[in-house]
Amino acid sequence: MDVRTICLGLLTYGEATGYEIKKRLEEGAIGQVTGVSFGAIYPALTRLAEDGLLSARDEPQDKRPDKKVYALTEKGRAALIEALLEPxxxxxxxxxxxxxxxxADLLPPERVQRLIDQRIAWVEEKRRDLEIMFEESTSEAQRFTCGYGLAVHGAELAYLRTHRRRLEECLAGERAGTRTGFVSAVEGGLSS
Amino acid sequence: MDVRTICLGLLTYGEATGYEIKKRLEEGAIGQVTGVSFGAIYPALTRLAEDGLLSARDEPQDKRPDKKVYALTEKGRAALIEALLEPxxxxxxxxxxxxxxxxADLLPPERVQRLIDQRIAWVEEKRRDLEIMFEESTSEAQRFTCGYGLAVHGAELAYLRTHRRRLEECLAGERAGTRTGFVSAVEGGLSS
DNA sequence: CCCAACATGTAAACGGTTACATGATTAC
DNA sequence: GTAATCATGTAACCGTTTACATGTTGGG
Structure with missing residues (x-):
């Protein structure tokens, strides 16, 4: 998904400045699967307005720099839907x-353990964020998106916890002289 | 992960040509989370050899172009481990x-349905590939990686199947006059 | 007093992909 | 006959990130 389509998509939630588009991206669930920086957003908005897909309005603010508020035009909405219908x-x-x-075989077990711990913490945080986003969602489609992330990261978390424990057992086993691989088969078999 | 580290990593499984590194990437589980093209691999290998991290050997073949077989040097192995220890x-x-x-709200329901169907088919294929890779894995670390993908994609599949069904019901409901959102809450609540 | 948030924009740098060039072999 | 596999390499191109430039307000 190119910057242009992302900007059009974010603007379906209402008019916004480049700065606000970036915020919507960061704070919303869409930001989990797309990402653009200011350096890409601003030029894209300028071009989009030139092409008539957006209307631009200058909003002077006292005590703050001027805002350029962009809104979807009919042509822009049509272009977005067209883009969404493409493969x-x-x-x-x-x-x-x-x-x-x-x-991991090349690394000291402590390093691997730490890596997993950090990852677990990261996924837990991501899930907390997603739960908030889920609650704040205003459309079914947004809830679908958040739910998707929650489902996937939930499975990830379960997998990591299982394997962290297995790694622990292995380390204990090594100390006791029982040598086993530190990571073993996926529980529940391979099929689902 | 940059091309250089990826090449070093792939070469821990034994010496290989640029072409073979690409194949290892595509056919192995690592290819699921990294990706580089020939245009990036070949220059990287040249530089890696120049830097003494790889040894290069020219293997003439009859009936085929010459091969340049690269292998990790001690220095290369050390550099790889160093890279793996970095945050x-x-x-x-x-x-x-x-x-x-x-x-999805902007799209015709049939489009959304098709998108989900295609996605389900794609994830199923990915899982079949991962099952084969799991069986062919030669290290615990590789099995861990494959298992990871299987766990995550398994959850994805379950989520998609549930929501595809829900969408179907919604469409049926619409025909019958019962209007409900086509996507609804994540089953089993939000916490896990 | 400094940092974060608000606000826009440009230019250089970067990492990478795509396309091109070349060419034999094998399998359908 | 033609597509795929084997095999290496370059150059042009592409989207993005990073850094820079500029300036105010408010909170810790």
Missing amino acids: VGEDRFRSPFIFVMSL | VGEDRFRSPFIFVMSL
């Missing part, structure tokens, strides 16, 4: 954590 | 599908 691209998931874990 | 970066997840779903 969706593939997910793009980059996880340094999982990459490092895939090479 | 891991954040996940970066981009999902056009979830973005579109977050704006």
Whole structure:
């Protein structure tokens, strides 16, 4: 999803400035699966307005710099829907954590343990955020999105907790002289 | 994770050519969370060899172009471990599908239904791939990685199936005149 | 007193992908 | 015959991030 479509999408929730669009992104569930910085947003908004997909209004503020408030035009709404009807691209998931874990044999067990602990804390936080977002959602579609994240991160958490425990047992086993691999098969088998 | 670290990581499974590194990436579980193209791999390998992190050997082949087989040096292995001990970066997840779903209100229900169906098919395929990768894994760390994907995608699948059904009911309800939101709350509550 | 939030914008740098160039072999 | 696999490499291009430039207000 390119910056343009993201901006159009965020503006369906009402008119906003570039700054506010960034905030909606960061504070909403959509920000979990998309991300753009000011350096990309501002030029995109300018072009979108030039193309007639957005209306721009200058709002002078005293004691603060002027605001440029953008709103979807009919043409913009049509362009957004058109974009949403196009075939969706593939997910793009980059996880340094999982990459490092895939090479865990090379690392001291304490490092792996810490990595998992940090990850658990991070996922827990993410889930807390998502719960708040879920409550604050104003549309079914937004609730669907938050629910998605909650479901996925819930499973992640369960997996991590199980394997953290397994790692602990292994370390204990090593001290006791019982050598076992520190990570073992997925519980419940492979099929679901 | 930059190309260099990825190449070093892939070479811990044994010496390989640039072409083979790409294959390991695509066919292994690590490819699910990292991705690089030839255009990035080849220059990276050249530089890595220049820096003494890899040894390069030219293997002439008859009936085929020459191979450049790279292998980790001691220095390279040390550099990799050093990189793995550094603080891991954040996940970066981009999902056009979830973005579109977050704006599902704007779309015809049939479109949403199809999107979910396609997604289910895609996740099912991904899971089949991961099951094979799990079976073929040679280390506990690799099994951990595959198991991770299986757990997460399993939850995703369950969520999608539930919500697909709900959407169906909603459509049926609409035909019968009973108006309900097409997506509803996450079953089992929000906490876990 | 300094930092965070508010507010917009530009330019350089970066990391990467895509396309191109080349060419033989094998399997359908 | 034609597509896929094997095999390496370069250059142009692309979207984004980072840093910079500028300035006010309010809270700790």
